[in-house]
Amino acid sequence: MQSDIQTAYRAAIDGITPYAPGKPIEEVARELGLDPTTIIKLASNENPLGPSPKALAAITAHLGDVRLYPDSDGYSLRHALAAHLGLDATQLIIGRGSDEIMHFLAVAYLEPGDEVVMGDPPFSMYEISTLTMGAVPVKVPLKEFAHDLPAMAAAVTPRTKVIYIANPHNPTGALNTRAEVDAFLAAVPPSVLVVLDEAYCEYVTRADYPRSLDYVREGRNVLVMRTFSKIYALAGLRVGYGICGRPDVLAALHQVREPFNVANLTQWAAIASLDDPEQVPRSIAANDAGKAYLYGQFARMGLPYVPTEANFILVDLKQPCKEVFGKLLREGVIVRTGDPFGYPTMIRVTIGTTAENTRFIGALEKVLG
Numbered sequence: 583m584q585s586d587i588q589t590a591y592r593a594a595i596d597g598i599t600p601y602a603p604g605k606p607i608e609e610v611a612r613e614l615g616l617d618p619t620t621i622i623k624l625a626s627n628e629n630p631l632g633p634s635p636k637a638l639a640a641i642t643a644h645l646g647d648v649r650l651y652p653d654s655d656g657y658s659l660r661h662a663l664a665a666h667l668g669l670d671a672t673q674l675i676i677g678r679g680s681d682e683i684m685h686f687l688a689v690a691y692l693e694p695g696d697e698v699v700m701g702d703p704p705f706s707m708y709e710i711s712t713l714t715m716g717a718v719p720v721k722v723p724l725k726e727f728a729h730d731l732p733a734m735a736a737a738v739t740p741r742t743k744v745i746y747i748a749n750p751h752n753p754t755g756a757l758n759t760r761a762e763v764d765a766f767l768a769a770v771p772p773s774v775l776v777v778l779d780e781a782y783c784e785y786v787t788r789a790d791y792p793r794s795l796d797y798v799r800e801g802r803n804v805l806v807m808r809t810f811s812k813i814y815a816l817a818g819l820r821v822g823y824g825i826c827g828r829p830d831v832l833a834a835l836h837q838v839r840e841p842f843n844v845a846n847l848t849q850w851a852a853i854a855s856l857d858d859p860e861q862v863p864r865s866i867a868a869n870d871a872g873k874a875y876l877y878g879q880f881a882r883m884g885l886p887y888v889p890t891e892a893n894f895i896l897v898d899l900k901q902p903c904k905e906v907f908g909k910l911l912r913e914g915v916i917v918r919t920g921d922p923f924g925y926p927t928m929i930r931v932t933i934g935t936t937a938e939n940t941r942f943i944g945a946l947e948k949v950l951g
């Protein structure tokens with residue numbers, strides 16, 4: 583019986599290493615016998631300021647709606663986003679996080695043996711969703727922690743269906759410029775869908791960041807992915823979206839979308855977040871201040887780091903990161919180890935509040951001796 587069940591699984595899923603999330607606070611408290619209220623989590627690039635008060639008010643106001651199925655098509659949220667971005671609501675699809683948009687792409691596009699080009703290390707869901715379909719991740723090493731776009735263009739073959747570019751990239755925080763992306767799009771065959779994953783775009787301060795919505799307006803074979811999980815601090819409600827100027831691409835994604843994929847409270851919270859002009863600048867200001875503090879502390883401690891355009895920093899501890907990670911956990915500080923990404927001496931730390939950043943640096947100094 584057991585073996586019958588095992589052989590029923592698709593062979594394609596054998597090679598998948600499941601997504602490794604940042605350790606939840608409750609889990610660390612349970613495992614180490616710590617008081618959860620004393621633990622800080624700087625492991626999943628969540629916004630330490632929390633959501634807009636308007637989002638919280640919208641959730642409260644709509645609590646009674648949980649009786650009802652959500653608007654399957656996300657009409658109001660798509661229209662609010664369209665107004666916010668200066669696009670048409672038909673150019674948007676909403677998902678249960680941008681992770682679900684990646685899932686739509688995989689299911690709608692990938693036949694076994696198809697190739698998906700991505701950076702190495704990639705954001706891991708690109709690889710997982712590709713392998714799920716029996717398709718082939720083609721991983722192109724990063725260059726100076728950002729995507730090596732000429733090498734990625736050169737990796738395209740007749741089997742390439744999709745290319746993923748996280749910009750800024752996770753786990754590095756590094757960015758590809760507008761000139762680089764323009765040249766890349768000119769080099770890639772128009773039949774290949776280029777996905778620009780902009781989960782952290784609102785944090786970017788550099789003027790040479792690509793204007794990805796222009797690619798959408800030009801009707802290119804480009805899908806931009808964004809999320810409410812990061813700067814809007816709605817990670818727990820799960821909502822992200824895809825933006826595309828090609829009706830055929832969006833129609834394919836909608837064909838594989840479950841009905842009611844984004845919860846109604848989530849949709850209301852997202853709409854209200856867009857209506858708060860303070861949420862983004864407030865979060866950028868806190869992030870920039872935390873970034874400057876952490877850069878200064880890392881420099882003082884002689885720890886090299888990757889300059890970031892996002893809300894996290896990859897820093898080199900110059901010793902095996904797993905041991906430091908374990909010691910930081912015992913200090914009640916959760917970060918992310920670099921070893922799954924191929925950076926065995928680095929950790930990735932989310933930029934927190936002033937108090938969290940100070941606490942992290944104090945703990946780091948203690949455990950590094």
Ligand SMILES: Cc1ncc(COP(=O)(O)O)c(C=O)c1O
Binds near residue numbers: 679681810811820822
């Ligand atoms: C680059 C990147 N893309 C996508 C996601 C997924 O975000 P969401 O919460 O919208 O599924 C993340 C989350 O960490 C990310 O870092």
